[in-house]
Amino acid sequence: MTAEQQPALSIGIDIGGTKVAGGVVDNEGAVLHRARRDTPHRSKKPGVVENTIVEVVDELLEVVGPGAVVAVGIGAAGFVAADRATVVFAPHLSWRHEPLRDALQRRVPVPIFVDNDANAAAWAEWRFGAARGETHVMMVTLGTGIGGALLMNGQVVRGRFGIAGEFGHMQVVPGGQRCECGNRGCWEQYASGNALVREARSLMTANSPIASDLLDRVGGDPANLTGPLITEAAQAGDQTAVELLAEIGSWLGVGIANLAAAFDPGLFVIGGGVSAAGDLLLGPARETFRKHLTGRGYRPEAGIVAAQLGNEAGLIGAADLARVGAGADPGVGAGADPGVAADPVVRG
Incomplete structure (x- = not known):
């Protein structure tokens, strides 16, 4: 293979509340190399987080060489302005109207693109995962809270202000x-990981007998309960855990029906940690969705599927969006805003 035939590599960085994860990603969505650091505490100054990002990027560039990488994409949990440069607000970090792209660009020798982490994950699922081939995709990410993104005809819909x-x-x-x-x-407050744990703990602190198995799993201390433990219990057949996930799933279905009324997507992709419950969550969600769908029985029904790319969806999507933004994959994201070369983002 000649140098001209080598696939364009890009780096994706996924910034969460606990970790800064990075990877070198090829144009098929494969993660070739990985690096990781702990996220500095949110009380730290913005520059400390930026130092951590640069450390991860430098480590990955050293592995493949800066000449092999066409761009770096940053996926941040927070509000990212439509310029794909400024983090307006990041609840788990100290960023407030932070000019992140410019701050990093002074220290990184390849183009930088910044995006919301849910936008990045949705893009990855559309390009390489559960939403391949669908023209109108809505992703809902269930973690401690709920995030999401909308893709239409191969473009991320970001809104007038990017939020x-x-x-x-x-x-x-x-x-x-x-x-x-x-x-x-x-x-x-009704369909997230936090909601799941809150409802389970309320049963445990009330000494409800139906929560005895969950209480045993955490050594009698409700503070030790987590969403994954509830999912594990449900998968092992604990009926209370099954009911708790079904309740969360029902609320998920209500919200998805509202989103379908507003946006009419062809597919909902459900990601985030809570989605690991699979059909214990998605079965009730689909049932409630059908009951609440506007015009039910007279309109096509969007599919509801689990995301496929797991925890790496954010860094894969951030890397691929950056590659497209840098013009290294011109066949993707056609129809972008006039005057914004190879930018796959709709701004409103």
């Missing part, structure tokens, strides 16, 4: 549970 996809803060219960965002009744 589309914050589905978790749709109000589904007026006057309901207080949300960290300051409002009440947000969807993520």
